[in-house]
Amino acid sequence: xxxxxxxxxxxxxxxxxxxxxxxxxxxxxxxxxxxxxxxxxxxxxxxxxxxxxxxxxxx
Numbered sequence: 001x002x003x004x005x006x007x008x009x010x011x012x013x014x015x016x017x018x019x020x021x022x023x024x025x026x027x028x029x030x031x032x033x034x035x036x037x038x039x040x041x042x043x044x045x046x047x048x049x050x051x052x053x054x055x056x057x058x059x
Contacts, residue, residue, distance in 0.1 A: 006015050008023035010031060015021055022028045034040055 007013065008015055008027050009021060010027045011023060013023035016023055019025055019028055022031065
């Protein structure tokens with residue numbers, strides 16, 4: 001493995017086995033929060049929604 005492969009993807013500090021691939025629980029939590037807050041996005045086409053969908057449940 002290269003030196004870069006052993007670094008935390010968020011802060012660049014050395015990885016720790018208990019938090020791999022991160023250096024700490026703090027970096028793991030920051031990464032999760034970024035996913036949950038839509039800070040990361042997977043590229044792709046926009047989703048198409050049906051016009052007949054009614055969120056209120058009334059027709």
